[in-house]
Amino acid sequence: MSASPIQQAAASTPARLPGFSIGPVDVAPGLVLAPMSGVTDSPFRRLVKLASGDAVGLVVSEFISIELLTQRQLRMAVRMSFAESERPVAVQLYGSDPERMAEAARVVEGAGVDLLDINCGCPAPKIVRRGGGAGLLRDLPQIARILDATVAAVKIPVTIKIRNGWCENTVNALDTLRVAEEHGAQAIAVHGRTRMQLYRGVADWEVVRAMKAAARIPVLGSGDVLTASDALDRFVTTGCDGVMIGRGAINNPWIFRQIADEVAGREPFAPTWRDTIAVLRAYRGMLDALYPPKVAPGRMRMMLSRLLKGFHYAPDTRVTCLKMKDPGDMLDHLEAVCAALGVLDVRRSIGVSSGDGEAEAA
Numbered sequence: 001m002s003a004s005p006i007q008q009a010a011a012s013t014p015a016r017l018p019g020f021s022i023g024p025v026d027v028a029p030g031l032v033l034a035p036m037s038g039v040t041d042s043p044f045r046r047l048v049k050l051a052s053g054d055a056v057g058l059v060v061s062e063f064i065s066i067e068l069l070t071q072r073q074l075r076m077a078v079r080m081s082f083a084e085s086e087r088p089v090a091v092q093l094y095g096s097d098p099e100r101m102a103e104a105a106r107v108v109e110g111a112g113v114d115l116l117d118i119n120c121g122c123p124a125p126k127i128v129r130r131g132g133g134a135g136l137l138r139d140l141p142q143i144a145r146i147l148d149a150t151v152a153a154v155k156i157p158v159t160i161k162i163r164n165g166w167c168e169n170t171v172n173a174l175d176t177l178r179v180a181e182e183h184g185a186q187a188i189a190v191h192g193r194t195r196m197q198l199y200r201g202v203a204d205w206e207v208v209r210a211m212k213a214a215a216r217i218p219v220l221g222s223g224d225v226l227t228a229s230d231a232l233d234r235f236v237t238t239g240c241d242g243v244m245i246g247r248g249a250i251n252n253p254w255i256f257r258q259i260a261d262e263v264a265g266r267e268p269f270a271p272t273w274r275d276t277i278a279v280l281r282a283y284r285g286m287l288d289a290l291y292p293p294k295v296a297p298g299r300m301r302m303m304l305s306r307l308l309k310g311f312h313y314a315p316d317t318r319v320t321c322l323k324m325k326d327p328g329d330m331l332d333h334l335e336a337v338c339a340a341l342g343v344l345d346v347r348r349s350i351g352v353s354s355g356d357g358e359a360e361a362a
């Protein structure tokens with residue numbers, strides 16, 4: 001295998017991570033916010049863009065049910081919404097019926113999204129039982145039928161996201177790659193665990209390397225990238241085109257920027273509590289604009305809880321904020337505590353989220 005752009009770049013100390021293209025869509029740099037149900041809604045994706053700027057090459061939505069989307073359920077329209085500042089943006093769909101997938105794909109394309117991704121990796125029993133998510137890894141001909149119908153239905157590029165395989169005895173990522181290529185997928189992402197592993201153990205990036213060595217389409221790897229050095233190591237050791245970051249971005253939306261800084265030889269950006277409060281205030285505005293008044297405070301509470309994990313100065317602050325009803329009060333309280341303690345300009349330490357949320361959220 002010849003050296004990939006990132007391998008060549010790494011050898012010559014790059015100023016910027018290279019990107020790649022999915023059809024007409026440039027993903028540059030090749031750092032992608034992974035789809036996360038219950039997390040990567042439009043406000044979170046914009047929060048990440050706000051924190052990490054143009055170090056984010058692509059963002060992917062939470063997965064959306066093709067059944068509910070084609071029934072025109074309002075909450076699915078909310079899940080599909082995005083802002084111009086997010087581009088390029090991919091929407092991910094899940095389901096198992098090819099015609100329904102094609103119909104849902106047309107809805108997604110009509111909304112102006114750049115890429116459509118098909119979920120072939122969700123381990124949640126209620127999705128797998130109906131043949132969707134990782135259930136599709138046990139039925140590659142069905143993936144072929146879904147791709148045939150979907151690719152024919154839309155002009156935007158169609159991609160898929162898979163796991164290594166169903167279980168350790170049926171690791172079939174290379175077979176799935178072949179089906180994806182033969183049936184028109186324009187990129188493939190792989191989370192290096194099997195369905196049966198859920199989120200246990202460590203992700204196997206050897207599968208990513210083997211796929212990249214065999215692939216004609218871009219290959220993205222996913223799993224356990226929590227730091228800049230993790231990301232660089234995965235690019236260099238596998239030659240993959242893109243690295244997805246999921247849980248690493250939940251508590252640290254600045255992670256993409258930190259990776260870009262490190263690659264460019266700069267001191268990685270370390271947000272202060274003032275920076276943290278500023279992105280939370282912006283996030284609050286985005287929540288208010290998108291969700292009904294009953295939903296926004298819950299989302300805010302979740303985000304505040306994640307970002308306050310490293311707040312050791314006054315541990316009761318987190319609990320006090322989380323008990324509050326009004327997101328504005330939460331932020332005012334946090335800011336007042338930071339000001340009283342004199343830590344507004346102190347850099348926050350980064351906690352890392354453990355997650356089996358996909359199974360929980362689905």
Ligand SMILES: Cc1cc2nc3c(=O)[nH]c(=O)nc-3n(C[C@H](O)[C@H](O)[C@H](O)COP(=O)(O)O)c2cc1C
Nearest residue numbers: 034035036037063191222223224246247355357358
């Ligand atoms: C809370 C949560 C929700 C997730 N939801 C999705 C999803 O909707 N679609 C998907 O393809 N993967 C989903 N995943 C899997 C992630 O995209 C990613 O592949 C996995 O978490 C491994 O990467 P990480 O270690 O960087 O988190 C989810 C993961 C988490 C933690």
